[in-house]
Every structure is written in structure tokens, then in C-alpha cells.
Amino acid sequence: MNQARKKILFHLPVPLTPLHYGTQRRVLGILKYFNNRKDSITVDVVAANQFRDTWVNPRWSAEQTQEALKFVDNVFVYEGRYNFYDQLSSRSKSLYYNKLLREEIPVDSDYYAPPGYVKFVNNLVTQNAYDFIWINTLNFAHLAADIKSPSTTHTIIDTHDICCRLRAMMKDRNPFDGLKFDYESSFLKEVTLLNKFNTIISDSNYEFSVLATHLPSHKLQSIPHPVDSLIYNSEQVSYQDRTFKYDLLFVGHYNPPNEDGIKFFLDSIFPHVVHARPNTQLAIAGNICEHIQVDAHYNKNIKLLGYVPDLSELHLQSKLFICPLLTGAGTKVKLIEAMSYSLPIVTTQVCASALFLQDGINALINDNPVQFANHILSLLTDFHFATKLSQEVKTTFEQEYSTPAIYLKLDKMFGIKNFL
Numbered sequence: 001m002n003q004a005r006k007k008i009l010f011h012l013p014v015p016l017t018p019l020h021y022g023t024q025r026r027v028l029g030i031l032k033y034f035n036n037r038k039d040s041i042t043v044d045v046v047a048a049n050q051f052r053d054t055w056v057n058p059r060w061s062a063e064q065t066q067e068a069l070k071f072v073d074n075v076f077v078y079e080g081r082y083n084f085y086d087q088l089s090s091r092s093k094s095l096y097y098n099k100l101l102r103e104e105i106p107v108d109s110d111y112y113a114p115p116g117y118v119k120f121v122n123n124l125v126t127q128n129a130y131d132f133i134w135i136n137t138l139n140f141a142h143l144a145a146d147i148k149s150p151s152t153t154h155t156i157i158d159t160h161d162i163c164c165r166l167r168a169m170m171k172d173r174n175p176f177d178g179l180k181f182d183y184e185s186s187f188l189k190e191v192t193l194l195n196k197f198n199t200i201i202s203d204s205n206y207e208f209s210v211l212a213t214h215l216p217s218h219k220l221q222s223i224p225h226p227v228d229s230l231i232y233n234s235e236q237v238s239y240q241d242r243t244f245k246y247d248l249l250f251v252g253h254y255n256p257p258n259e260d261g262i263k264f265f266l267d268s269i270f271p272h273v274v275h276a277r278p279n280t281q282l283a284i285a286g287n288i289c290e291h292i293q294v295d296a297h298y299n300k301n302i303k304l305l306g307y308v309p310d311l312s313e314l315h316l317q318s319k320l321f322i323c324p325l326l327t328g329a330g331t332k333v334k335l336i337e338a339m340s341y342s343l344p345i346v347t348t349q350v351c352a353s354a355l356f357l358q359d360g361i362n363a364l365i366n367d368n369p370v371q372f373a374n375h376i377l378s379l380l381t382d383f384h385f386a387t388k389l390s391q392e393v394k395t396t397f398e399q400e401y402s403t404p405a406i407y408l409k410l411d412k413m414f415g416i417k418n419f420l
Contacts (some may be wrong), residue, residue: 006041008034009121009130010072011144011414013047013137015064018307020287021253022225022333023160026203027136027206029226030158031071033410040416042316045073046124048078048117049161051087078120086114090299092208096223104171107163108189113142122148122292132156132414135197137191138163145196157194158201158223161330162210164190169327173256180255191215199413204331204354216288221413224355226406227331227340239342240383242316246281247380248273249318249343251311251334259291261325264369269324272373274301277380279389285314314340319386320379324372329374331355336401342394346375356400362392 010030012203014023035042045068047060065075080086085216090111097105105111110118119142125133133144134156144155164187171181189215194200201221203209208222250265252258261283273280282302284292289304308314321338323345331354338345341353351367352358359365364375378384399405411417 005039005414006131007128008041008043008132008134008414009124009128010034010043010045011047011121011133011135012045012068013140016067017064018309020307021255022330023136025227025333025337026158026160026225029318029406030134030410031068033226033407035071036407037414037416038413040329041414042073043118044074044076044130045072045149046076046078046121047360048080048120050080050112050117051083051090051183074254076120076124080114080115080117081114083114084223086116089114098179100306101180102178104167104176106189107167108141108193110142113246118142118147120143125153129153134158136160137328138193141193141196145193150350154199156201157197158203158209158332158335159194159207160209162187162190165207165329169329170256174344193337195219196282201311204329205356206353207330208419221409223413224401225331225336225408227337227401237316239344240387244319245317246283246314247277247319248280248282248376249314249321250282250284250323251314251337251339252284252286254288254291257325258286258288258327260327261323262288262292265322265324266292266298268369269373269376270298270301272370273376274298276373276377280380282313283318285311311337312341315343318343320376321345322376323351325351336397339393342390344379344389345393346372346379348372353393356396357368362396364389 012027014027016024016028016291019025034041049060065077068075071170092111093105093111097103125147129150130153132154135141136142136158137160141157143415164183168182170176196413198219200215200219201223202211203224208220212220250262252262268347274368279303283305284302285305285308286308292304293300315338321343323332323335326348332351335345335351335355337348347363347365348367349365352363357363357365366372366375
């Protein structure tokens with residue numbers, strides 16, 4: 001007997017194109033899973049146009065709706081920009097906390113999910129009787145945390161990051177600079193809000209371990225980022241048979257961790273590499289390039305490629321992938337993508353801790369600039385060592401991050417059985 005198709009309402013917090021950063025890649029991977037399982041599930045998407053166009057609430061367009069409809073059945077867009085009460089609600093919170101109290105808006109606030117948006121989602125749930133509601137990031141938790149849904153509706157929140165870790169990292173930067181933020185009390189509020197959901201998803205090994213000490217084990221799920229299956233399929237040329245154009249590759253959207261990380265690399269690590277190996281070629285891709293100042297001495301060593309729509313060829317042309325970030329939350333999707341190409345990786349502890357990466361086994365990990373540079377040089381000068389690391393990375397990717405591995409976890413969560 002065929003299973004009845006599960007009905008899912010999926011909250012989409014970001015547009016799908018152009019593809020710049022990790023949240024987009026994660027939700028796109030989930031949407032591709034939904035499309036792959038369309039015989040077992042039916043999916044509606046909910047998105048919003050709020051009164052302010054920001055990186056948290058970007059403008060949703062008709063083109064974005066058409067892009068989402070490639071993967072799901074229906075797209076419902078809440079036009080919050082026309083709701084005066086939502087504007088008043090969010091604006092009053094901003095003025096009260098930011099201006100009057102000089103502190104950050106509480107992590108458990110409904111600032112990004114004001115009453116009108118919550119009502120809109122409630123109406124969708126009432127009309128469609130979904131089996132699952134999937135919310136992305138704590139900012140939008142109120143869309144389903146207290147939703148009036150049947151007892152059979154299963155609520156899911158995908159954390160993406162522990163919100164408090166991200167805020168702590170951003171506390172001295174615009175627009176948060178000068179605002180008070182207490183991590184400990186905020187973290188407890190975050191946990192309380194997360195606990196209102198039936199399932200809490202973490203994509204980071206480290207953050208999973210942090211949340212596991214505060215949340216019931218039956219609620220917490222570890223589901224890594226699904227990367228585009230085309231990336232994995234393109235990794236048909238073995239590492240030892242590739243033709244390399246670049247020695248090192250870094251990919252990054254513009255954000256504080258990427259900006260600080262690449263500056264740290266160029267100022268403190270790259271000089272050691274070039275001193276020992278003067279012809280080293282570093283390729284940097286992504287709109288982080290617009291915020292990088294390259295010392296004229298290294299102009300012949302560094303290629304600023306800007307936004308590259310398809311990174312496949314670039315990955316296959318690079319000997320090593322570097323991720324020198326010293327701060328950040330969640331998982332660096334760039335590392336999983338590099339793993340999908342079996343690229344040897346040199347990275348820092350904060351990046352590696354989110355993933356199944358172990359120093360000297362399937363990656364080289366160090367925060368010390370000189371040791372980081374030495375790791376790079378050891379791989380560039382010992383092709384046998386680089387090939388061995390590549391093989392270990394490939395094994396780790398297949399076991400933990402490949403499409404079959406992640407789809408198996410999602411199937412289990414949605415109760416999809418015997419899928420071939």
C-alpha cells in the first residue's frame with residue numbers, strides 16, 4: 001500500500017538567487033530534497049515582504065516565486081510591508097530596546113515575525129492541515145512556536161546557527177555596536193523558545209553538543225547541509241589526475257567572519273607561504289573580493305575573481321582549500337562544498353569543530369599563523385600527502401555529507417519509508 005503524501009509548510013527566510021551565502025545554500029538543498037521526494041510529500045512555501053528590506057528580510061519578487069516553484073507546489077507571500085500594525089510593532093521594539101535601553105532586541109522577540117505574519121501563517125495552517133511546519137532560524141520562531149495547529153502537526157525549527165553565538169560575534173559591529181548583550185541570559189531564552197518545537201535541527205557538531213546539554217535528546221536532530229548533487233557528480237576526476245591552475249582557493253560572501261578571516265590570512269599567513277614558495281597562486285571568489293585590499297607586493301600571487309556563479313571548475317582547478325576564519329557560528333558551507341570535490345583542507349579550529357574534520361586525518365587544523373602556513377606548504381610540496389588527505393576527505397564526505405547520507409536522515413524525520 002502506498003503511503004499518503006505528507007503535507008509540509010516550509011518557511012523560506014531568504015531568496016534563492018543570486019546564490020551568495022550559506023543560508024541560501026542550505027534551504028536550496030532542502031528544497032531539492034523535497035522535489036526529489038515529491039511522490040511522498042507535498043510542499044508549500046511561505047515567505048514575506050516586510051516593511052524593511054534587510055539581509056534578514058530581503059525583498060521577495062515574482063522572479064523569486066518562480067524560482068521556488070521549481071521545487072514546491074505553492075508559494076504564499078505575506079505582504080507585511082502594507083501592514084501598519086506590524087510596522088508599528090517592530091518599530092516600537094527597535095526604539096525601546098536599541099534607543100531607550102541601549103541594548104539588543106531580545107533573542108526571543110517577535111521582531112522579525114510580527115503579529116500579522118504569525119496570523120498569516122496560522123491561516124495557512126488552518127486551511128491546509130499540514131503534517132509538518134518547518135521554520136528556519138530563531139529569528140522567525142514565533143511563526144510556529146505558539147501556532148494554533150492540530151495536535152498532529154509536527155513543528156520543526158532549523159537553527160542554522162545558535163543565535164546567541166552569532167550575536168556575540170557581531171556585538172561590536174554595526175548595527176549592534178554600543179548595544180548591551182548578555183550571552184548567558186539570552187542563551188537560556190533561546191533554549192526556551194527552541195524547546196517549544198517538536199524537533200530542533202542543528203547542522204553543526206559543536207553547536208549540537210552545546211544544545212544537547214539543554215534540550216531533550218528526542219527533540220534534537222543533527223542534519224548537515226545538503227550540497228548540490230551536481231557538485232558531487234562533477235567530482236569524477238580523481239585528485240591526482242587534475243590539472244591545477246591555482247594553489248589555494250578561498251570562497252566567501254561578504255560578512256564579518258569572512259572579512260576578518262581573509263584579512264588574518266593575507267596579513268599573517270600568506271607572507272610566510274610566499275616567502276617559502278614565491279610563485280604561490282591564491283584565488284579568492286565571492287563578493288568578499290569587493291572588500292579586500294591586496295598589498296601591491298602580492299598582486300602577481302592573488303586573483304580576485306569576484307562573484308562566480310558556478311564554482312565547479314574553480315574547485316577542480318585548485319590544489320588546496322583554505323578557511324582561515326577565527327570567528328563565526330554554525331557550519332561553513334564552503335567547507336562542505338570543498339569536501340564534495342575531495343579538496344585537501346587547511347582550516348582553523350572554530351571552522352573544523354562544526355564538521356567531522358580531524359587534524360592530520362582528513363584535514364590540517366591550526367589557529368597559529370606560522371603553523372597554518374606550514375600546513376599549506378607541506379601539502380603544496382608533498383603531492384602524495386595531499387592526495388592521501390584528498391582520499392580521506394572524499395570518504396568523510398560520502399559517509400556524512402553526501403546526498404544519500406543526508407536524505408536518509410530527512411526521510412527518517414518525515415517518516416518516509418522504503419524509498420529507493
